[in-house]
Amino acid sequence: MEKRIVSERMAGKVCVITGGASGIGLASARRLAAEGATVVIADLDEVRGPEVAEELGGMFVPTNVADEADVAALFRRTKEEYGSVDVAFNNAGINPPEDSSILDTGVDVWAKVQTVNLTSVYLCCKYALEHMVEQGSGSIINTASFVAIMGAATSQISYSASKGGVLSMSRELGVQFAKQGIRVNALCPGPVNTPLLAELFAADPAQAQRRLVHVPRGTFGEPEEIAAAVAFLASDDASFVNASAFTVDGGISAAYVTAE
Ligand code: NAD
Numbered sequence: 001m002e003k004r005i006v007s008e009r010m011a012g013k014v015c016v017i018t019g020g021a022s023g024i025g026l027a028s029a030r031r032l033a034a035e036g037a038t039v040v041i042a043d044l045d046e047v048r049g050p051e052v053a054e055e056l057g058g059m060f061v062p063t064n065v066a067d068e069a070d071v072a073a074l075f076r077r078t079k080e081e082y083g084s085v086d087v088a089f090n091n092a093g094i095n096p097p098e099d100s101s102i103l104d105t106g107v108d109v110w111a112k113v114q115t116v117n118l119t120s121v122y123l124c125c126k127y128a129l130e131h132m133v134e135q136g137s138g139s140i141i142n143t144a145s146f147v148a149i150m151g152a153a154t155s156q157i158s159y160s161a162s163k164g165g166v167l168s169m170s171r172e173l174g175v176q177f178a179k180q181g182i183r184v185n186a187l188c189p190g191p192v193n194t195p196l197l198a199e200l201f202a203a204d205p206a207q208a209q210r211r212l213v214h215v216p217r218g219t220f221g222e223p224e225e226i227a228a229a230v231a232f233l234a235s236d237d238a239s240f241v242n243a244s245a246f247t248v249d250g251g252i253s254a255a256y257v258t259a260e
Pocket of ligand 1: 043195
């Protein structure tokens with residue numbers, strides 16, 4: 001999707017993007033860089049990650065966001081290399097098909113999703129905040145989901161619970177650190193056309209169709225449409241947007257019945 005970039009509002013800002021090698025993270029890294037930011041790509045993917053960093057003139061830091069030492073090193077290296085940590089887009093996450101109805105989801109799958117989707121955000125906030133508190137400024141954007149605020153009968157129980165946790169944690173941190181010049185928002189995207197969604201729906205095409213009915217415009221979002229919201233939340237244009245559930249869902253959460 002072609003978007004005209006109209007500003008240099010991220011000039012001089014250093015942005016860490018977890019899951020920056022694919023999907024929403026990749027589109028956001030491109031958008032932030034196009035608006036003048038220096039980007040740090042943190043991802044498990046040691047093939048795509050360095051390619052993206054090179055494309056955008058930034059740095060790749062191989063990172064497992066569920067590993068405390070990796071996350072601490074990510075933010076420390078960013079600070080050492082570029083002098084500040086202005087934006088943390090804590091976005092990496094998984095949505096495995098084995099995570100489904102509570103009746104079928106074992107505790108091992110439950111725990112894995114909680115660790116990668118929720119514990120990771122706790123770790124990324126903790127280590128980004130160390131630097132942001134010292135600076136007296138920063139914007140943290142944590143990727144939750146519209147399922148943090150709505151229930152789905154096509155359930156992924158641990159995923160939904162993890163995103164609810166991301167939303168509550170973001171709200172609380174936004175309130176706690178506001179007087180220190182730091183904003184923390186939870187981004188709640190609707191379903192977006194990325195490899196993560198494709199993987200899930202390849203396993204069950206009927207599920208994709210079942211969900212699409214609930215999107216008022218009849219198509220899933222594109223990663224660039226989420227990236228535009230990320231760039232806004234990251235920028236000083238969002239100076240009075242804090243502790244929010246920032247919903248970018250094409251109207252799903254407002255829909256009772258959609259048009260034929
Ligand atoms: P994606 O699969 O396209 O990209 C996710 C990236 O995260 C990949 O590059 C992957 O390598 C990386 N990653 C996975 N586990 C990691 C780990 N442990 N450490 C570091 N990197 C890791 O996914 P996406 O659709 O762009 O999703 C990004 C975020 O948006 C996720 O948190 C997801 O839950 C959320 N989200 C997605 C949708 C959607 O429909 N796609 C909707 C709402 C929320």
